Amino acid sequence: MGRFKVLKSLVIDSLDTITKGSKKYHIWMGFLTLVMLIGMYCYSIQLDEGLSVTGMSDRVSWGLYISNFTFLVGVAAAAVMLVMPTYVLKDIDFKQAVLIGEGLAVAALIMCLAFVVADMGGPSVLWHMIPGIGVFNFPNSMLTWDVIVLNGYLFINISIPFYILFRHYQGKEAQKKVYVPGAVLSVFWAVGIHLVTAFLYQGLQARPFWNNALLGPRFLASAFAAGPALIILVLAVIRSFTAFRIEDKTIKKIAMIVTVAAQINLIMLASELFKEFYAPTHHSESAYYLFFGLHGKNALLPWIWTAIPLNILATVILTFGKFRNNLKVLYFCCFILFAAIWIEKGFGLIVPGFIPGPYGKIVEYLPTKIEIGVTIGIWALGAFVFTILAKTAIGIELGELRYKNKNSSDS
């Protein structure tokens, strides 16, 4: 019973924390709410009229939603890059960052699930996928694997920080033997979620652009660059807006991870480009379409030729320790790297898979306003969830939220 009492008090306290804040905080949350409402309105139109309100068609049957889903799985997986050193290798530098990283993973996973649901033609019959009640085509369909790993990862990433914060809330130390096994598991699990998501595409013999062995590893490399890059940016914001102490040392160590991952990603990009363009076959047509356009159709050219230079620029700058250790330069690099990988692993990966079609037909894809509205709404949802989680976590870590405190003040 005692635990429930603490839990109840924690919920009340955190509700109290997230509804109070500076003017800037309220404007931020109000803004996110507005964007979410716009997204919901767009989604209601989509529910009403069907997916025909999106830019997708029988020829390009996945678009912006699945692109964002794919990218965000990577962001979620990246939390592991902070978990591993902190919990397993006992590197205390990361301890501050890890709660933020896991909060980010939770927000990213919620966005992933929202994107998948937004992409469904029949969200009202999604219960068909629940094992036991419905029919779960496991292990044949990679999508069922993805459902398992994503929900499992979500569970791990909610339970570990929750346990730690719950202990800290009561002023106790979290017990290592309780959470370290979970942390170790989450390390493997994170690799799993991204690899499984890559296999979703990689296993389709119908789409030569995806059906290559490098897709999975490249997913991992790009995720471990983009994810921590986002964490650095978020930490920078938290550092300047809250009293939460984050050492320069921590940020610089994460920057190291970003750099190495971005370098590996570039090597793999080079390998991919070599394979597609040195001896081009019929199967290279999607890559041709992506990078140079095909038969005068070139909707993706501006995107990919923004992404590649940004990617190279960021990686080159980050490679030099002198630039990397300058925080302003670092933030800039992280931002452009994040944007570059969002384009490359989202739009640049999903859309060319469908172009040209199975019989060489080229039909281009452009998202509609409604589709963009839903997408931005889901991003706002992610930001909203993350802000709530981070604010509570920071409150507990700073000692502002304490179970005992409240009791003593009450009595």
Added chain:
Amino acid sequence: MSDNKKWYSLDLGQNKQKEATASCGCGKTEGSCNSQKTELSADEFYEAAINASIGEERHRDGFEQVFDVKMDRRTAFRKLTASLLIGAGAVSTSCSAVIDNKTKEKAQIDWEEQFKGNYKLMTDEEKQGTINRLMRSYELRTGKNISMTAENAEEDVLFGYAFNISKCQGYMNCVSACVEENNQDRNSQMQYIRIHEMKDGQGFKFDNADDNYYHEVPAEGHFYMGTQCFHCDNPPCVEVCPVQATWKEEDGLVVIDYDWCVGCRYCMAACPYDGRRFNWSKPEVPENEINKNQHYLGNRMRKKGVMEKCTFCVQRSRKGKNPACVEACPTGARIFGNLLDPNSTIRWVLANKKVFRLKEDLGTEPKFWYFMD
């Protein structure tokens, strides 16, 4: 509707509709020309009543019905009253203890349909149950009857298809017959079959082929080749479905349970032959063009947000008939039959012609062969 639609350019439904209206020159908007109203049967009366009340609007969608109607004040008032009455009716049925039997039945059917299981796993009684509900629901909604069956695959039957490239002239009668037979969405001009027009002397260059032509055929210097779902023996689309809403039947047909599909479109990405179609919006078929001989796995009405595809016309082939495309082909380019019957035409073609299949390197084992004379 524009005249540019492929299947209307081929002497189809619209023309029939025109004939029907043209045959009546009296200019009356209600009843029949001879005004033999006393002799109307109950069904006809119902039909006439609907015509009189909503008439044209039946073919329009909701937005047009509401906003795109010219009406004077009196009609507007009448319609407002009518909708008020309907609204009041809805409220009273939902609140009252003595509910109208039909409404009750409809709600019961909707409930059972929403929570029924996967057709693949149903027993024969359950299958019969769901098709009875679907037929009754159609009757309740439109006042018309359809016939829906749930025949299972027969023993010792494996359906296969052969396409004679030398014979096809690109007339696309198969396309229009398919659209009519299978109740495909008219708004998005969904077609299961694609006819690719290729240039002579270039071989099978699909990427240079035109699968959306609107000119006179056969065009000089071209040959034609049709593609549709190949009903692979090792279908990648079936493997990837997360809910087993699509599967291969005993007689080799790859089918979809439209009510079980969640609309993720993974199968669409997995199909190397462009064989699958998605209902991006609510499929619309004018009431008088609906093919009422339906099969649960075949041409029954679909809803928005689900996959569909060629089923080799399961509603016909399981009754021993040829699919609509085979029957409609004027050149005899299409051959359909039982691969397990040594005396079937398709077996003769496989034994005596140099046949090939598309993208054999993918290991999908299509049951759709091409050959030339």
